[in-house]
Each structure stands twice: as C-alpha cells, then as structure tokens.
Amino acid sequence: MASRSVRLAVIPGDGIGPEVVAEGLKVLDAVSGDLAFERTSYDLGAARWHRTGEVLPDSVLAELREQDVILLGAVGDPSVPSGTLERGLLLRTRFELDHYVNLRPVKLFPGVATALAGVTADDVDMVVVREGTEGPYTGVGGVLRKGTRHEVATQESVNTAFGVERVVRYAFEVAASRPRRHLTLVHKDNVLTFAGDLYQRVLKRVAEEYPQVTTAYCHVDAATMFFVSNPGRFDVIVTDNLFGDIITDLGAAIAGGIGLAASGNVNPDRTAPSMFEPVHGSAPDIAGQGKADPTATILSVAMLLDHIGEGDAARRVERAVSDDLAERAAFGERSTSQVGDAIAKRVSG
C-alpha cells in the first residue's frame, strides 16, 4: 500500500495547550500506520504576543493556508487583554480559512459521570453544527463617545443567505447520515426577527431536498432548559455562531465535562485547511502540572482523521477513547501523559 502524506500544522498555544497537543499527537502517531504526517509547529499565542506583539502575522496565515489540516491546543492567558488572541488568532483563522461549520459533538460516553441526575449515555448523543463565519462574531460594531456618560457601544450580527444556506445544508447532510435523522434549528426568532426569519426560511427551503430528515425549531433559551431536562430530544442542531458557542459549552457540561469536548472548525469546500481543537481553553491555573485531560484533544484528532478521509483510523481512536472512558472510574488519578499513553496503547494494540 502506497503511503499517503498529510501536511499537518500544529499550534500548541498557551497553558495546557502544549500538554494536551502532545498527547493528541502521540495517539495520532499510534494510529497512523502508512499515513505520514509532515508536521510543522507554529509558535502562536500569548508568549509570542508578549515577545513580538504579533498575534497572527500574515506570513504565518499564508503558510497555514498551504497545510492540509491544523491541530490547535488552546490559546489565551490572563496577561493578554481579553479578545486579543481570541479575535486575532482563533476567530481570524476561522474567518480567513472560511471555517463556516463549527462541528461539535455532544455525546455522553458510557461509564462517564454526568452532572445530570437520571440521565444515561443513551440520552445524550447529538451533534451541534454551529455557524462559524458570521452572526454576532463578525466584529462589526463600534463605540461612540467612549468613556463618557453618553457612550454608545454596538455589536452587529450579520447573517447572509449564502452563509446560512451552506451551514444549514451541511447540517442536513449530517442529520441524513445519522439513525434518527432529526434536525433542530436553535435560534431566537421571536426577538431576533430578521436573522431568525432568514434561518427559518432557509431551513424550510433546504428541507425540501431532505424529505427523510424531520425538522424542529427551538428557542435558544428553551434549548438550554431541554439540554438539562430532556437532552434526548436533540439529534442534530444547527444554530448561529453565538448560540452555538453557548449551547456547546453547556453541552460539554452535560456530556462529562469540558475535558472531553472536541470540535472541528471545518471548511467543507476544502478551499483552505480545517482546524481541530478541544472546546476547552488554556486553563493557565493547571498548566504544566500534568493535570489536564487530553481526551478532548484526542477526540479532536479523531475528527481530524475523519475530515482527511481516514474514517477507519478515526473509529479506532474513538473506540480507544470510549474503552478508556468506560474503565476510567477504576483507574486512580492519572497524569495527562498517562491518559495519552493508555489511549495510544489501545489504538496500536
């Protein structure tokens, strides 16, 4: 079998980022077989900003564009003004590489303790398809008379038929591929009437092409309630950038915690590389102590493998994670690298 070569950009980032990325790569190595990853590591994040004042130089972005796929740990540090790295690095990457699908599974693995009473793994198995390139995340807005009693600060949510249709269509594809084939639009159309109405109309139109998929609508406020009281009602969710941000953190909380939540910033048209990352942040309070759970990064690696067409390898990683999670209660405390070792061993075994 001819070996396949994949250009992989790695952005370890700040805090626990490098630690969890190391374990993700360990598992990637263990599962790779004939797959050869040409890795390039990019030093981006708080340290670089402090050193050089740069967040994401254009030249680095241009290099990233030439890669096949990107793995990111986490960026952010309290020493950097809020928003600098988030907007300048994470969001800039999502926007410039046209990651219009932010794919976030919310799945409770068997044996994992959940915060919800009386809920089992069967009840929590959904995929949130979050729009990634518009909505309230555009940065459009401004401030007038800053610092005075007459200050006005605005933020604009910009939504386009083009942008909404492509993410809705992707969500229908995901829904059509799953056993329940059910797609819920989460929005707030009774208040955000212009944007909500656009989403509703697009959903209705695209639904005609997917008669096998049933659809529903749920206000975002009610959705948070159902995540807690009846998560089983959701299969696939499509939602805007901000609502998706909020409900996927909540999703992580009900599916075993942020240590397990994986995500993909996906450009389905493959006009630029997609980027995979754990949902969690850089957690500077526990950085360097070997305490971080690398599972979210490892599951992000599985999503990465799926994206590059290596479904078998992805399934092996998922199974290894699932087996590890099922037995976790029996292990004592394990360090970041012990968890990585255990999962890597399972995928190679």
Add this chain to the structure above:
Amino acid sequence: MASRSVRLAVIPGDGIGPEVVAEGLKVLDAVSGDLAFERTSYDLGAARWHRTGEVLPDSVLAELREQDVILLGAVGDPSVPSGTLERGLLLRTRFELDHYVNLRPVKLFPGVATALAGVTADDVDMVVVREGTEGPYTGVGGVLRKGTRHEVATQESVNTAFGVERVVRYAFEVAASRPRRHLTLVHKDNVLTFAGDLYQRVLKRVAEEYPQVTTAYCHVDAATMFFVSNPGRFDVIVTDNLFGDIITDLGAAIAGGIGLAASGNVNPDRTAPSMFEPVHGSAPDIAGQGKADPTATILSVAMLLDHIGEGDAARRVERAVSDDLAERAAFGERSTSQVGDAIAKRVSG
C-alpha cells in the same frame, strides 16, 4: 390601621396564563389584609389579536401607565406568527415602561428535585439582574434583498453607558443586600468587544462605590457550564438582555423547573408601573386542563408585593410556597387550583 389602595393591572393572556393568574390572585387576596387592590383586567394576547388585529393599542398602554403595578400570566399561541405578541406586547411593555431591570431569582427550594446530580438547595441561590431595555433586544436591524440568494439580515445590539450603568448599579444594590455580597458580570467580552468593554468599565467604576461587594467576570458560555457543574459560585449576576434570557431559562432548569421560576420587569425609578410574570410561556399544549403549576406566578406575586413595599406580605407568600414545596413529594398529583388553594390557605392560616 388605614387601608392602602393599590391599582393592579392584570393581563391573564393566553394558554395557561389565565389559570395561573387566577391562583396568583387567590394568594394575593389571602395575604392582602388591609391592602385593597383595585384590579383592572386587560384582555391582551392571541385571542385579541385574532379578533381585532390589535396587539397592544396605544390607549391600553396609556391605561397601563396609570396603574401602580402589573401582573401578567403568559402570552403566545402557535396560531400567531412568532414574534408578533413577544415583540408587540411583552417587549413593547418592557421598553415603554422602562423596565430596565429584569429580576430573576434562581433559587432551589429545599425538598424540590433538581435535574443536577449531587446538588442541594444550598448550592443554588442566586439572583440574575438582566438588563431589560437595550442590547440585542432593541429591534434595530433589518433585511436587504429578502428572499434572494443575496439576502443580508442584521440585528444590532445597542448598549449605552446610561443603560448599562443603571442596571449595574441596581445589581450592586442587590448584591450589597445579600449575605455573600458577590456580583458576577456575565458577558462575552472576548468576542463582543465593544459592548463587553463597556460593561467591564462601568462595572469597575461603580464597584468603587461598593467596596463591600466582591466582583467577578465570567463568559456566558462558561457560565452555562458552571450553572450545571458549580452553581454555588454565583450570588448575584448582572448581564445583558439576551444572555440574561438564556441563562435564566437554564437557571429555571437547575432550580426545579420552569414551573417555579418567577420574574419581575422592574422600573426601579418608578416612572412607570413594573410588571411581574412567571418566566414560563403560555404552554398551549396543557392549557385548560388544570395541569399548570401556578407556583411561578405565586412567587411573582411575592416579588410584586416586595416591589410595592409590602415586604411582610411577600415573606408570608414565600414561606407558604416554600412550605408547600417541601411537602410536595408527599402530595399526589394536584390540579392548578389545588396548589393555589393549598398555598392560599397557608398564607391566611
């Protein structure tokens, strides 16, 4: 003792609205003593819209303005286009009567089952102070090239120093009156940088006047996670209109469900009457069957009593509710009016 007279506007509304309001009024009667409520009932909601096409005629709004306080059940029906009653009635009332504080306690009463594993009443006792008159709720925005492939739909969040400061100040007052004296700003300042920065600066400035209150900041996505994993970290929360909408529904879910969640749309300057209402909607699916839980409305009545300076009566209602809730597990199914009767009996007894 001279009797005091209070002009009370009642808007029963749609679905279960009239049923729960009837029980709220029953309890109000039971607790009133020398307090005389001059009630006027306003027929607003889906039925009126169907009959006359009117949502909130200016003349009715003018009459409402002359009242001391308003009790609302719930409005909304699937037969009315989404947003019509919400924007035209609920939000219009909040904006026109300058209800800049949307006050929403999130409190788990002893004996009430919660959706969270291992959480007790001690862990869930917070007050969300939601801004009520600006943010993404202004209705500012629009649509261009509607229905075409080139459609653009915008929604604008408008935030003013005036609007933010008054709600932040109110939140500090609430925090200062509570034992823990802790105030958390919930926002998304790493993405919504203009609005988030305004909230942050105002919080910092007003905090100087309240040295006894400790403050913290939490992103809205992380806040939803903490609501589930560690609700005890919150005491008082101040947040914008949309984030407040979302986290208070989640708050209801962790504090015994939407059947118990009360709210006040408060004009603290008393330039217009405040309006009290359960957080839940009109629930047309269970309307007319005596199945609705009137507790949220009864707790809203307690908030109403507090607002008009009848703290003793408010405490009596709260105690009656608390006692009823503590024993609820022992009762079988009770109808809406049986619950109302039981609580009314306790307040008069």
